[in-house]
Amino acid sequence: MTAQHPALAVEHIDLSDTEFWSWPLADRRAAFALLRSLGHPPFYAEPEFIFGTGPGYYALVRHADVMEASRNPDVFSSGKGATSIVDLPVEFNEYFGSMINMDDPRHARLRRIVSRAFTPRMIQRFADDVGRIAAEIVDDLVSTGPCDFVENVATRLPLTIICRLMGIPDDSYRMVLRNTNIILSGFDPDLISEDMDEAVGQILAAGGELADLVTALGRERAENPAGDLVSALVTANIEGEALTTAELASFFILLVVAGNETTRNALSHALVLLTDFPAQRDLLLADLNGRLEGAVEEIVRYASPVMFMRRTVTRDHHMNGHDYREGDKAVLFYWSANQDESVFTDPARFDIARSPNPHVGFGAPGPHFCLGAHLARREITVMLRELLTRVPGIRAAGPPDLLLSSFINGIKHLPCEFSG
Numbered sequence: 001m002t003a004q005h006p007a008l009a010v011e012h013i014d015l016s017d018t019e020f021w022s023w024p025l026a027d028r029r030a031a032f033a034l035l036r037s038l039g040h041p042p043f044y045a046e047p048e049f050i051f052g053t054g055p056g057y058y059a060l061v062r063h064a065d066v067m068e069a070s071r072n073p074d075v076f077s078s079g080k081g082a083t084s085i086v087d088l089p090v091e092f093n094e095y096f097g098s099m100i101n102m103d104d105p106r107h108a109r110l111r112r113i114v115s116r117a118f119t120p121r122m123i124q125r126f127a128d129d130v131g132r133i134a135a136e137i138v139d140d141l142v143s144t145g146p147c148d149f150v151e152n153v154a155t156r157l158p159l160t161i162i163c164r165l166m167g168i169p170d171d172s173y174r175m176v177l178r179n180t181n182i183i184l185s186g187f188d189p190d191l192i193s194e195d196m197d198e199a200v201g202q203i204l205a206a207g208g209e210l211a212d213l214v215t216a217l218g219r220e221r222a223e224n225p226a227g228d229l230v231s232a233l234v235t236a237n238i239e240g241e242a243l244t245t246a247e248l249a250s251f252f253i254l255l256v257v258a259g260n261e262t263t264r265n266a267l268s269h270a271l272v273l274l275t276d277f278p279a280q281r282d283l284l285l286a287d288l289n290g291r292l293e294g295a296v297e298e299i300v301r302y303a304s305p306v307m308f309m310r311r312t313v314t315r316d317h318h319m320n321g322h323d324y325r326e327g328d329k330a331v332l333f334y335w336s337a338n339q340d341e342s343v344f345t346d347p348a349r350f351d352i353a354r355s356p357n358p359h360v361g362f363g364a365p366g367p368h369f370c371l372g373a374h375l376a377r378r379e380i381t382v383m384l385r386e387l388l389t390r391v392p393g394i395r396a397a398g399p400p401d402l403l404l405s406s407f408i409n410g411i412k413h414l415p416c417e418f419s420g
Protein backbone atom coordinates (compact mmCIF):
# COMPACT_ATOMS: atom_id res chain seq x y z
CA MET A 1 0.00 0.00 0.00
CA THR A 2 1.40 3.39 -0.95
CA ALA A 3 1.36 6.42 1.30
CA GLN A 4 -0.99 9.19 0.16
CA HIS A 5 0.07 11.79 2.74
CA PRO A 6 3.77 12.37 1.97
CA ALA A 7 3.90 15.79 3.70
CA LEU A 8 2.36 14.55 6.90
CA ALA A 9 2.43 16.95 9.85
CA VAL A 10 1.41 16.33 13.45
CA GLU A 11 -1.61 18.63 13.10
CA HIS A 12 -2.97 16.39 10.32
CA ILE A 13 -3.16 13.46 12.68
CA ASP A 14 -6.26 12.98 14.81
CA LEU A 15 -6.45 9.53 16.36
CA SER A 16 -10.04 10.32 17.46
CA ASP A 17 -11.20 10.90 13.90
CA THR A 18 -12.84 7.83 12.35
CA GLU A 19 -11.40 8.86 9.01
CA PHE A 20 -7.84 8.45 10.29
CA TRP A 21 -8.52 4.73 10.71
CA SER A 22 -9.50 4.44 7.04
CA TRP A 23 -6.14 5.85 5.85
CA PRO A 24 -3.94 3.38 3.97
CA LEU A 25 -1.74 1.37 6.33
CA ALA A 26 1.43 3.06 5.07
CA ASP A 27 0.03 6.48 6.03
CA ARG A 28 -1.07 5.35 9.47
CA ARG A 29 2.36 3.81 9.96
CA ALA A 30 4.01 7.12 9.01
CA ALA A 31 1.64 9.01 11.33
CA PHE A 32 2.51 6.87 14.34
CA ALA A 33 6.24 7.13 13.54
CA LEU A 34 5.87 10.91 13.63
CA LEU A 35 3.99 10.77 16.94
CA ARG A 36 6.69 8.52 18.45
CA SER A 37 9.34 11.03 17.47
CA LEU A 38 7.74 13.82 19.55
CA GLY A 39 9.32 14.60 22.89
CA HIS A 40 5.97 14.22 24.70
CA PRO A 41 2.83 12.10 24.37
CA PRO A 42 0.31 13.69 21.98
CA PHE A 43 -3.03 14.73 23.46
CA TYR A 44 -6.37 14.20 21.68
CA ALA A 45 -9.92 15.37 22.26
CA GLU A 46 -12.32 12.49 22.68
CA PRO A 47 -14.66 11.43 19.93
CA GLU A 48 -18.23 12.59 20.46
CA PHE A 49 -20.23 9.83 22.04
CA ILE A 50 -23.75 9.29 23.24
CA PHE A 51 -22.66 9.28 26.90
CA GLY A 52 -21.12 12.75 26.50
CA THR A 53 -17.64 13.83 25.57
CA GLY A 54 -14.85 13.15 28.06
CA PRO A 55 -11.76 15.24 28.87
CA GLY A 56 -9.51 13.80 26.14
CA TYR A 57 -6.53 11.47 26.39
CA TYR A 58 -2.76 11.14 26.04
CA ALA A 59 -1.70 8.64 23.39
CA LEU A 60 1.13 6.40 24.63
CA VAL A 61 2.69 5.48 21.31
CA ARG A 62 6.20 4.44 22.41
CA HIS A 63 7.11 0.92 23.52
CA ALA A 64 8.78 2.19 26.70
CA ASP A 65 5.67 4.13 27.77
CA VAL A 66 3.32 1.20 27.13
CA MET A 67 5.63 -1.08 29.16
CA GLU A 68 5.90 1.34 32.05
CA ALA A 69 2.16 2.04 32.25
CA SER A 70 1.33 -1.69 32.18
CA ARG A 71 3.81 -2.42 34.95
CA ASN A 72 2.29 0.28 37.18
CA PRO A 73 -1.38 -0.61 37.61
CA ASP A 74 -1.51 1.40 40.86
CA VAL A 75 -0.92 4.56 38.83
CA PHE A 76 -2.44 3.47 35.50
CA SER A 77 -5.80 2.02 36.53
CA SER A 78 -8.07 -0.20 34.41
CA GLY A 79 -10.98 0.05 36.82
CA LYS A 80 -11.75 3.76 36.68
CA GLY A 81 -14.23 4.32 33.87
CA ALA A 82 -13.19 1.51 31.55
CA THR A 83 -10.42 0.36 29.21
CA SER A 84 -12.28 1.94 26.27
CA ILE A 85 -11.56 5.61 25.56
CA VAL A 86 -15.01 6.72 26.71
CA ASP A 87 -16.14 5.95 30.25
CA LEU A 88 -18.89 3.38 30.25
CA PRO A 89 -22.17 3.99 32.08
CA VAL A 90 -23.25 1.58 34.81
CA GLU A 91 -25.61 -0.51 32.66
CA PHE A 92 -22.73 -1.26 30.30
CA ASN A 93 -20.35 -2.23 33.07
CA GLU A 94 -22.87 -4.80 34.23
CA TYR A 95 -22.26 -6.83 31.08
CA PHE A 96 -18.96 -5.60 29.75
CA GLY A 97 -17.12 -4.85 32.97
CA SER A 98 -15.36 -8.10 33.68
CA MET A 99 -11.76 -8.35 34.91
CA ILE A 100 -10.31 -6.32 32.05
CA ASN A 101 -12.07 -3.24 33.52
CA MET A 102 -11.05 -3.89 37.14
CA ASP A 103 -8.17 -3.22 39.51
CA ASP A 104 -6.98 -5.26 42.47
CA PRO A 105 -8.34 -6.62 44.71
CA ARG A 106 -11.42 -7.34 42.55
CA HIS A 107 -9.28 -8.07 39.51
CA ALA A 108 -6.96 -10.39 41.44
CA ARG A 109 -9.88 -12.35 42.88
CA LEU A 110 -11.53 -12.90 39.49
CA ARG A 111 -8.27 -13.68 37.74
CA ARG A 112 -7.40 -16.19 40.50
CA ILE A 113 -10.70 -18.07 40.15
CA VAL A 114 -10.59 -18.03 36.40
CA SER A 115 -6.90 -18.95 36.13
CA ARG A 116 -7.49 -22.01 38.28
CA ALA A 117 -10.11 -23.17 35.80
CA PHE A 118 -8.33 -21.86 32.71
CA THR A 119 -5.16 -23.85 33.27
CA PRO A 120 -2.75 -25.14 30.63
CA ARG A 121 -4.07 -28.59 31.66
CA MET A 122 -7.63 -27.57 30.78
CA ILE A 123 -6.37 -26.13 27.50
CA GLN A 124 -4.37 -29.30 26.88
CA ARG A 125 -7.56 -31.33 27.13
CA PHE A 126 -8.79 -29.38 24.14
CA ALA A 127 -5.54 -29.77 22.20
CA ASP A 128 -6.88 -32.72 20.23
CA ASP A 129 -9.99 -30.71 19.42
CA VAL A 130 -7.85 -27.87 18.02
CA GLY A 131 -6.02 -30.31 15.71
CA ARG A 132 -9.18 -32.11 14.62
CA ILE A 133 -11.16 -28.93 13.95
CA ALA A 134 -8.25 -27.39 12.01
CA ALA A 135 -8.09 -30.56 9.87
CA GLU A 136 -11.86 -30.38 9.20
CA ILE A 137 -11.59 -26.72 8.22
CA VAL A 138 -8.85 -27.52 5.71
CA ASP A 139 -10.86 -30.52 4.36
CA ASP A 140 -13.76 -28.14 3.71
CA LEU A 141 -11.47 -25.50 2.21
CA VAL A 142 -9.99 -28.01 -0.24
CA SER A 143 -13.44 -29.12 -1.39
CA THR A 144 -14.82 -25.55 -1.57
CA GLY A 145 -11.89 -24.10 -3.52
CA PRO A 146 -11.04 -20.38 -3.62
CA CYS A 147 -13.32 -18.53 -1.20
CA ASP A 148 -13.51 -15.92 1.56
CA PHE A 149 -10.68 -16.94 3.92
CA VAL A 150 -12.20 -15.08 6.88
CA GLU A 151 -15.54 -16.84 6.75
CA ASN A 152 -14.32 -20.27 5.71
CA VAL A 153 -11.09 -20.56 7.70
CA ALA A 154 -10.14 -17.83 10.18
CA THR A 155 -13.53 -17.49 11.90
CA ARG A 156 -14.18 -21.16 12.47
CA LEU A 157 -11.36 -22.37 14.72
CA PRO A 158 -11.41 -19.73 17.50
CA LEU A 159 -15.22 -19.72 17.60
CA THR A 160 -15.51 -23.50 17.85
CA ILE A 161 -12.75 -23.83 20.44
CA ILE A 162 -14.00 -21.11 22.76
CA CYS A 163 -17.56 -22.50 22.61
CA ARG A 164 -16.33 -26.08 23.23
CA LEU A 165 -14.16 -24.89 26.12
CA MET A 166 -17.14 -23.23 27.75
CA GLY A 167 -19.54 -26.08 26.92
CA ILE A 168 -21.80 -23.99 24.63
CA PRO A 169 -24.06 -26.21 22.52
CA ASP A 170 -23.22 -26.36 18.79
CA ASP A 171 -26.49 -24.78 17.69
CA SER A 172 -25.65 -21.53 19.55
CA TYR A 173 -22.33 -20.89 17.76
CA ARG A 174 -23.78 -18.60 15.07
CA MET A 175 -25.61 -16.57 17.67
CA VAL A 176 -22.38 -16.19 19.67
CA LEU A 177 -20.50 -15.04 16.57
CA ARG A 178 -23.19 -12.57 15.54
CA ASN A 179 -23.21 -10.97 18.98
CA THR A 180 -19.42 -10.78 19.39
CA ASN A 181 -19.22 -9.13 15.95
CA ILE A 182 -21.73 -6.49 17.07
CA ILE A 183 -19.93 -5.83 20.36
CA LEU A 184 -16.59 -5.19 18.62
CA SER A 185 -18.00 -3.60 15.46
CA GLY A 186 -16.15 -0.31 16.02
CA PHE A 187 -17.74 2.33 13.79
CA ASP A 188 -18.27 -0.05 10.91
CA PRO A 189 -21.69 0.57 9.32
CA ASP A 190 -21.63 -2.94 7.79
CA LEU A 191 -22.05 -4.38 11.27
CA ILE A 192 -23.84 -1.79 13.37
CA SER A 193 -26.31 1.08 12.98
CA GLU A 194 -24.89 4.53 12.25
CA ASP A 195 -27.51 5.98 14.60
CA MET A 196 -25.77 6.20 17.99
CA ASP A 197 -28.93 5.41 20.05
CA GLU A 198 -29.72 2.41 17.94
CA ALA A 199 -26.11 1.21 18.06
CA VAL A 200 -26.05 1.34 21.87
CA GLY A 201 -29.30 -0.67 21.93
CA GLN A 202 -27.77 -3.24 19.58
CA ILE A 203 -24.67 -3.62 21.76
CA LEU A 204 -26.69 -3.98 24.95
CA ALA A 205 -29.00 -6.53 23.30
CA ALA A 206 -25.96 -8.51 22.07
CA GLY A 207 -24.53 -8.57 25.61
CA GLY A 208 -27.93 -9.53 27.01
CA GLU A 209 -28.30 -12.48 24.65
CA LEU A 210 -24.84 -13.82 25.54
CA ALA A 211 -25.52 -13.30 29.25
CA ASP A 212 -28.81 -15.24 29.04
CA LEU A 213 -27.11 -18.10 27.24
CA VAL A 214 -24.38 -18.55 29.85
CA THR A 215 -26.66 -17.93 32.83
CA ALA A 216 -28.90 -20.82 31.76
CA LEU A 217 -25.84 -22.99 31.14
CA GLY A 218 -24.31 -22.03 34.50
CA ARG A 219 -27.50 -23.01 36.34
CA GLU A 220 -27.54 -26.37 34.66
CA ARG A 221 -23.82 -27.03 35.28
CA ALA A 222 -24.12 -26.07 38.95
CA GLU A 223 -26.55 -29.01 39.25
CA ASN A 224 -24.77 -31.38 36.86
CA PRO A 225 -21.09 -30.43 36.43
CA ALA A 226 -19.43 -31.55 33.20
CA GLY A 227 -15.75 -31.26 32.16
CA ASP A 228 -16.07 -27.73 30.77
CA LEU A 229 -14.98 -24.29 31.91
CA VAL A 230 -18.46 -23.12 32.94
CA SER A 231 -18.71 -26.10 35.33
CA ALA A 232 -15.32 -25.25 36.82
CA LEU A 233 -16.33 -21.60 37.27
CA VAL A 234 -19.69 -22.16 38.95
CA THR A 235 -18.53 -24.96 41.24
CA ALA A 236 -16.52 -23.73 44.22
CA ASN A 237 -12.79 -24.47 43.95
CA ILE A 238 -10.50 -25.64 46.78
CA GLU A 239 -10.53 -22.20 48.38
CA GLY A 240 -14.33 -22.27 48.25
CA GLU A 241 -14.37 -19.58 45.55
CA ALA A 242 -16.77 -19.49 42.61
CA LEU A 243 -18.15 -16.82 40.29
CA THR A 244 -21.53 -15.22 40.96
CA THR A 245 -24.12 -15.32 38.16
CA ALA A 246 -23.36 -11.73 37.14
CA GLU A 247 -19.58 -12.37 37.20
CA LEU A 248 -20.02 -15.49 35.08
CA ALA A 249 -22.08 -13.57 32.50
CA SER A 250 -19.53 -10.74 32.22
CA PHE A 251 -16.59 -13.11 32.10
CA PHE A 252 -18.24 -15.17 29.38
CA ILE A 253 -18.84 -12.06 27.27
CA LEU A 254 -15.22 -10.98 27.72
CA LEU A 255 -13.97 -14.46 26.88
CA VAL A 256 -16.00 -14.99 23.72
CA VAL A 257 -15.30 -11.48 22.47
CA ALA A 258 -11.59 -11.58 23.38
CA GLY A 259 -11.21 -15.17 22.17
CA ASN A 260 -12.95 -14.79 18.82
CA GLU A 261 -12.31 -11.37 17.47
CA THR A 262 -8.57 -11.44 18.08
CA THR A 263 -7.38 -14.88 17.00
CA ARG A 264 -9.56 -14.74 13.89
CA ASN A 265 -7.91 -11.50 12.80
CA ALA A 266 -4.42 -12.82 13.57
CA LEU A 267 -5.11 -15.77 11.23
CA SER A 268 -6.45 -13.52 8.46
CA HIS A 269 -3.47 -11.15 8.78
CA ALA A 270 -1.20 -14.21 8.61
CA LEU A 271 -2.44 -14.99 5.10
CA VAL A 272 -2.01 -11.36 4.00
CA LEU A 273 1.54 -11.27 5.39
CA LEU A 274 2.57 -14.60 3.87
CA THR A 275 1.27 -13.30 0.52
CA ASP A 276 2.90 -9.86 0.77
CA PHE A 277 6.27 -11.25 1.90
CA PRO A 278 6.91 -14.29 -0.36
CA ALA A 279 10.54 -14.70 0.77
CA GLN A 280 9.34 -15.10 4.37
CA ARG A 281 6.76 -17.66 3.23
CA ASP A 282 9.50 -19.65 1.45
CA LEU A 283 11.63 -19.49 4.58
CA LEU A 284 8.76 -20.78 6.68
CA LEU A 285 7.84 -23.56 4.26
CA ALA A 286 11.47 -24.69 4.17
CA ASP A 287 11.33 -25.51 7.90
CA LEU A 288 7.78 -25.32 9.18
CA ASN A 289 8.47 -27.01 12.50
CA GLY A 290 11.59 -24.99 13.20
CA ARG A 291 10.22 -21.57 12.21
CA LEU A 292 6.51 -21.61 13.01
CA GLU A 293 6.90 -20.45 16.60
CA GLY A 294 8.83 -17.34 15.53
CA ALA A 295 6.36 -16.73 12.70
CA VAL A 296 3.39 -16.76 15.09
CA GLU A 297 5.05 -14.16 17.36
CA GLU A 298 5.87 -11.98 14.36
CA ILE A 299 2.29 -12.25 13.05
CA VAL A 300 0.95 -11.06 16.42
CA ARG A 301 3.51 -8.20 16.51
CA TYR A 302 2.83 -7.12 12.97
CA ALA A 303 -0.97 -7.43 13.09
CA SER A 304 -1.52 -6.25 16.69
CA PRO A 305 -5.15 -7.44 16.54
CA VAL A 306 -5.96 -5.38 19.67
CA MET A 307 -4.68 -1.90 18.86
CA PHE A 308 -5.09 -0.20 22.23
CA MET A 309 -6.34 -0.34 25.82
CA ARG A 310 -6.93 2.68 28.02
CA ARG A 311 -5.83 3.41 31.58
CA THR A 312 -6.76 6.25 33.97
CA VAL A 313 -4.06 7.97 36.02
CA THR A 314 -4.78 7.66 39.76
CA ARG A 315 -2.24 10.19 41.08
CA ASP A 316 0.18 12.77 39.74
CA HIS A 317 3.01 10.92 38.05
CA HIS A 318 6.09 11.69 35.98
CA MET A 319 6.87 9.33 33.10
CA ASN A 320 9.36 9.71 30.26
CA GLY A 321 9.50 13.48 30.34
CA HIS A 322 5.82 14.17 30.95
CA ASP A 323 3.83 15.04 34.08
CA TYR A 324 0.53 13.21 34.25
CA ARG A 325 -2.23 14.45 36.57
CA GLU A 326 -4.73 12.44 38.54
CA GLY A 327 -7.73 11.67 36.30
CA ASP A 328 -5.78 11.89 33.01
CA LYS A 329 -6.66 9.24 30.48
CA ALA A 330 -3.76 7.40 28.85
CA VAL A 331 -4.31 5.16 25.84
CA LEU A 332 -1.72 2.40 25.34
CA PHE A 333 -1.32 1.97 21.58
CA TYR A 334 0.00 -1.57 21.32
CA TRP A 335 0.01 -1.36 17.53
CA SER A 336 2.37 1.63 17.65
CA ALA A 337 4.58 0.14 20.39
CA ASN A 338 4.98 -2.92 18.14
CA GLN A 339 6.29 -0.65 15.38
CA ASP A 340 8.69 1.27 17.61
CA GLU A 341 11.93 1.63 15.65
CA SER A 342 13.96 2.00 18.87
CA VAL A 343 13.02 -1.59 19.79
CA PHE A 344 12.35 -3.35 16.46
CA THR A 345 14.89 -2.99 13.65
CA ASP A 346 13.12 -2.15 10.39
CA PRO A 347 9.67 -2.59 12.00
CA ALA A 348 7.71 -2.53 8.71
CA ARG A 349 9.51 -5.71 7.64
CA PHE A 350 7.72 -8.96 8.39
CA ASP A 351 10.58 -11.08 9.70
CA ILE A 352 9.69 -14.53 11.03
CA ALA A 353 13.20 -14.95 12.42
CA ARG A 354 13.07 -11.69 14.42
CA SER A 355 14.87 -12.31 17.70
CA PRO A 356 14.35 -11.08 20.29
CA ASN A 357 10.75 -10.08 19.59
CA PRO A 358 9.50 -8.29 22.70
CA HIS A 359 6.15 -7.37 21.15
CA VAL A 360 3.18 -6.26 23.23
CA GLY A 361 0.49 -7.78 21.02
CA PHE A 362 -0.92 -9.66 24.02
CA GLY A 363 -0.45 -6.62 26.23
CA ALA A 364 2.72 -5.70 28.09
CA PRO A 365 3.87 -7.49 31.28
CA GLY A 366 1.49 -6.64 34.11
CA PRO A 367 -1.68 -7.97 35.77
CA HIS A 368 -3.84 -7.68 32.63
CA PHE A 369 -1.51 -9.61 30.30
CA CYS A 370 -3.72 -11.67 27.98
CA LEU A 371 -5.25 -14.64 29.78
CA GLY A 372 -5.70 -16.49 26.47
CA ALA A 373 -2.20 -15.97 25.03
CA HIS A 374 -1.21 -19.65 25.23
CA LEU A 375 -4.52 -20.75 23.69
CA ALA A 376 -4.25 -18.15 20.91
CA ARG A 377 -0.65 -19.17 20.13
CA ARG A 378 -1.69 -22.82 19.94
CA GLU A 379 -4.66 -22.11 17.68
CA ILE A 380 -2.62 -19.99 15.25
CA THR A 381 0.23 -22.53 15.21
CA VAL A 382 -2.00 -25.56 14.62
CA MET A 383 -4.10 -23.83 11.94
CA LEU A 384 -1.07 -22.56 10.01
CA ARG A 385 0.70 -25.92 10.24
CA GLU A 386 -2.35 -27.74 8.86
CA LEU A 387 -2.91 -25.13 6.16
CA LEU A 388 0.67 -24.79 4.96
CA THR A 389 1.26 -28.54 4.99
CA ARG A 390 -1.82 -29.39 2.95
CA VAL A 391 -2.37 -26.22 0.87
CA PRO A 392 1.12 -24.67 0.72
CA GLY A 393 0.21 -22.54 -2.32
CA ILE A 394 -2.64 -20.70 -0.58
CA ARG A 395 -2.47 -16.91 -0.88
CA ALA A 396 -4.63 -13.81 -0.65
CA ALA A 397 -6.26 -13.15 -4.02
CA GLY A 398 -6.91 -9.46 -3.38
CA PRO A 399 -6.60 -6.79 -0.71
CA PRO A 400 -8.23 -7.39 2.68
CA ASP A 401 -11.55 -5.67 3.40
CA LEU A 402 -10.62 -3.97 6.68
CA LEU A 403 -12.87 -3.26 9.65
CA LEU A 404 -13.27 0.47 10.28
CA SER A 405 -12.15 0.56 13.91
CA SER A 406 -9.49 2.19 16.05
CA PHE A 407 -9.61 -0.71 18.51
CA ILE A 408 -9.58 -3.97 16.56
CA ASN A 409 -7.27 -4.43 13.57
CA GLY A 410 -9.91 -6.51 11.87
CA ILE A 411 -10.34 -8.07 8.44
CA LYS A 412 -13.97 -8.58 7.38
CA HIS A 413 -13.30 -10.42 4.12
CA LEU A 414 -10.23 -11.75 2.37
CA PRO A 415 -10.43 -13.60 -0.96
CA CYS A 416 -8.02 -16.54 -1.12
CA GLU A 417 -6.84 -18.74 -3.98
CA PHE A 418 -4.80 -21.89 -4.37
CA SER A 419 -4.35 -24.62 -6.88
CA GLY A 420 -3.96 -28.36 -6.55
Ligand code: HEM
Binds near residue numbers: 300363369
Ligand atom coordinates in the same frame (compact mmCIF):
# COMPACT_ATOMS: atom_id res chain seq x y z
C1 HEM B 1 -4.12 -13.21 18.90
C2 HEM B 1 -5.04 -13.29 19.83
C3 HEM B 1 -5.17 -12.36 21.01
C4 HEM B 1 -4.70 -11.08 21.19
C5 HEM B 1 -3.89 -10.24 20.20
C6 HEM B 1 -5.11 -10.66 22.51
C7 HEM B 1 -4.79 -9.43 23.07
C8 HEM B 1 -5.03 -9.07 24.38
C9 HEM B 1 -4.54 -7.87 25.01
C10 HEM B 1 -3.73 -6.77 24.32
C11 HEM B 1 -4.94 -7.87 26.32
C12 HEM B 1 -4.54 -6.87 27.38
C13 HEM B 1 -5.64 -6.05 27.95
C14 HEM B 1 -5.14 -4.89 28.80
O1 HEM B 1 -3.95 -4.56 28.76
O2 HEM B 1 -5.97 -4.26 29.47
C15 HEM B 1 -5.72 -9.08 26.50
C16 HEM B 1 -6.35 -9.44 27.68
C17 HEM B 1 -7.21 -10.53 27.76
N1 HEM B 1 -7.38 -11.54 26.82
FE1 HEM B 1 -6.50 -11.65 25.02
N2 HEM B 1 -5.83 -11.66 23.10
C18 HEM B 1 -5.89 -12.72 22.22
C19 HEM B 1 -6.52 -13.93 22.42
C20 HEM B 1 -7.27 -14.24 23.53
C21 HEM B 1 -8.00 -15.46 23.71
C22 HEM B 1 -8.00 -16.65 22.75
C23 HEM B 1 -8.65 -15.34 24.91
C24 HEM B 1 -9.54 -16.31 25.62
C25 HEM B 1 -9.88 -17.45 25.25
C26 HEM B 1 -8.31 -14.06 25.48
C27 HEM B 1 -8.76 -13.57 26.69
C28 HEM B 1 -8.31 -12.43 27.30
C29 HEM B 1 -8.76 -11.99 28.62
C30 HEM B 1 -9.79 -12.69 29.51
C31 HEM B 1 -8.06 -10.79 28.91
C32 HEM B 1 -8.20 -9.93 30.17
C33 HEM B 1 -7.14 -10.29 31.16
C34 HEM B 1 -7.16 -9.39 32.41
O3 HEM B 1 -7.69 -8.29 32.37
O4 HEM B 1 -6.63 -9.87 33.43
N3 HEM B 1 -7.47 -13.41 24.61
N4 HEM B 1 -5.73 -9.81 25.31
